[in-house]
Amino acid sequence: MARIIRIFDTTLRDGEQSPGASMNIEEKVLVAKQLARLRVDIIEAGFAYSSPGDFEAVRRIGQEVEGPIVCSLARARVEDIDRAWEALKGAPRPRIHTFLSTSDIHLKYQFRMTRDEALKRAVEMVRHARGYVDDVEFSPMDATRSDLAYLCEVVEAVIEAGATTVNIPDTVGYTTPQEFGHIIQTLRTTVRGCDRAILSVHCHNDLGLAVANSLAAVLAGAGQVECTINGIGERAGNASLEEIVMGLRTRADFYQADTNIQTEEISKTSRLVSKITGMVVQPNKAIVGANAFAHTSGIHQDGLLKEKRTYEIMRPESIGLTQSRLVLGKLSGRHAFREQLAKLGYSLSDEEINAAFDRFKRLADQKKEMFEEDLEAIVSETATRVPERYTLKSLQVQSGLRQVPTATVELDVNGQVMKETGTGDGPVDAVYRTIAAITKTKSRLLAYAVKAITGGTDAQGEVSVRLEQDDEIVTGNGADTDIIVASAQAYLNALNKLALQLERRAQEGKKIQTC
Numbered sequence: 086m087a088r089i090i091r092i093f094d095t096t097l098r099d100g101e102q103s104p105g106a107s108m109n110i111e112e113k114v115l116v117a118k119q120l121a122r123l124r125v126d127i128i129e130a131g132f133a134y135s136s137p138g139d140f141e142a143v144r145r146i147g148q149e150v151e152g153p154i155v156c157s158l159a160r161a162r163v164e165d166i167d168r169a170w171e172a173l174k175g176a177p178r179p180r181i182h183t184f185l186s187t188s189d190i191h192l193k194y195q196f197r198m199t200r201d202e203a204l205k206r207a208v209e210m211v212r213h214a215r216g217y218v219d220d221v222e223f224s225p226m227d228a229t230r231s232d233l234a235y236l237c238e239v240v241e242a243v244i245e246a247g248a249t250t251v252n253i254p255d256t257v258g259y260t261t262p263q264e265f266g267h268i269i270q271t272l273r274t275t276v277r278g279c280d281r282a283i284l285s286v287h288c289h290n291d292l293g294l295a296v297a298n299s300l301a302a303v304l305a306g307a308g309q310v311e312c313t314i315n316g317i318g319e320r321a322g323n324a325s326l327e328e329i330v331m332g333l334r335t336r337a338d339f340y341q342a343d344t345n346i347q348t349e350e351i352s353k354t355s356r357l358v359s360k361i362t363g364m365v366v367q368p369n370k371a372i373v374g375a376n377a378f379a380h381t382s383g384i385h386q387d388g389l390l391k392e393k394r395t396y397e398i399m400r401p402e403s404i405g406l407t408q409s410r411l412v413l414g415k416l417s418g419r420h421a422f423r424e425q426l427a428k429l430g431y432s433l434s435d436e437e438i439n440a441a442f443d444r445f446k447r448l449a450d451q452k453k454e455m456f457e458e459d460l461e462a463i464v465s466e467t468a469t470r471v472p473e474r475y476t477l478k479s480l481q482v483q484s485g486l487r488q489v490p491t492a493t494v495e496l497d498v499n500g501q502v503m504k505e506t507g508t509g510d511g512p513v514d515a516v517y518r519t520i521a522a523i524t525k526t527k528s529r530l531l532a533y534a535v536k537a538i539t540g541g542t543d544a545q546g547e548v549s550v551r552l553e554q555d556d557e558i559v560t561g562n563g564a565d566t567d568i569i570v571a572s573a574q575a576y577l578n579a580l581n582k583l584a585l586q587l588e589r590r591a592q593e594g595k596k597i598q599t600c
């Protein structure tokens with residue numbers, strides 16, 4: 086029988102450390118609910134001590150998301166662990182994850198501690214966390230650059246102190262599959278009491294080996310893998326959840342291991358994370374890239390037509406890629422709408438259903454047929470709305486061959502209606518310049534991307550923009566059958582988020598980052 090490997094998702098903590106991938110609380114709750122539908126075993130919801138926003142995200146996810154264990158990161162410090170517990174105490178299945186470096190290079194230059202001091206602190210902090218919860222994870226940070234004998238000593242001591250999971254991080258993405266397999270094997274065979282804890286791994290992708298290293302660790306006996314959706318994370322990212330899960334599922338014959346993941350939810354989860362973080366998935370990315378299942382070579386297509394298995398090692402359906410399904414039409418009512426959302430796995434409050442239904446009706450006037458993806462876009466738009474300082478009241482654009490693109494934009498700015506006309510190099514540029522003039526924003530546009538949500542010329546265009554101001558980076562989204570309107574909505578959504586984020590920062594100070 087295949088061993089079940091636990092999937093610990095850290096998209097909301099390590100993933101969020103990707104430059105520009107920060108998410109607000111509503112967005113984190115939405116992603117966490119989708120992670121629960123994906124059936125991850127553990128959600129690392131944030132680092133409660135690092136900021137009031139992270140604290141609130143951990144607290145809300147712990148209370149609102151059913152199924153997975155919910156975890157908060159905490160440095161090996163009393164105040165961090167106390168704060169993690171504060172955030173988690175309402176969660177049915179809480180975990181505290183505490184960490185301290187074990188490599189000499191970190192201990193000497195960053196922590197200014199001796200090996201003995203670090204070991205003592207790790208033990209004390211695991212005991213302290215066990216005073217609050219039965220489920221405590223300890224990570225010896227930079228484990229792969231640590232002296233192996235010392236690493237074994239620390240792992241043994243923290244298990245003795247009550248750690249139920251010990252996670253071995255390749256913090257700087259330095260190790261290789263063979264070396265990492267050897268480290269895990271050594272820990273398993275030499276550390277006394279190792280079988281009382283789950284051995285976990287957490288790999289970064291600096292040399293492109295995060296997934297290979299994680300799978301080598303599974304072969305060597307690791308029972309938990311830490312990973313993120315689309316592999317997002319600090320620098321080159323973390324091991325990608327979808328690659329690990331599909332690797333194990335597709336090659337179960339080799340790994341003799343599987344996970345609890347509902348793989349049909351993978352594609353949807355990937356789209357949601359990409360949309361919310363603004364981190365575009367490269368087209369040739371394994372499993373979730375747009376080309377991952379596209380066969381263009383004539384010889385391959387010929388083989389596929391004769392027998393799918395000639396060139397297809399996974400079925401697109403197994404990650405939830407199906408033909409866009411028509412689910413509702415122009416005349417569908419509130420009841421059918423609510424039922425369809427429930428079928429797609431969304432449970433919304435009455436207030437959210439009302440807002441989403443209004444959006445659905447407006448869209449249904451423009452578009453005859455509604456596909457699953459349209460409903461997904463409506464739900465994420467509704468659930469992640471931020472208080473609006475700027476609202477679009479009206480928009481008119483003139484452009485065409487040998488015409489100067491001109492936009493007239495009317496905005497509600499904090500309750501005051503303001504209207505201006507401006508020009509630009511193209512219709513979107515004209516709209517953006519005019520909005521910038523009205524709002525007097527100091528932000529810089531870092532990225533603009535547009536894609537069609539479904540096929541057909543009446544498809545909704547989904548626009549995502551990234552803005553930066555004073556080191557805060559936000560992503561805004563907008564969807565509409567008119568891509569100029571979608572572009573304006575996305576820009577305003579980003580400006581509203583930026584205003585909120587800058588306000589929060591002024592009140593709370595800057596968030597503490599981990600590693």
Ligand code: KIV
Binds near residue numbers: 254257289
């Ligand atoms: O990469 C790392 O070492 C981490 C730890 C906090 C687990 O993210």
Ligand code: ZN
Binds near residue numbers: 289
């Ligand atoms: Zn990490």
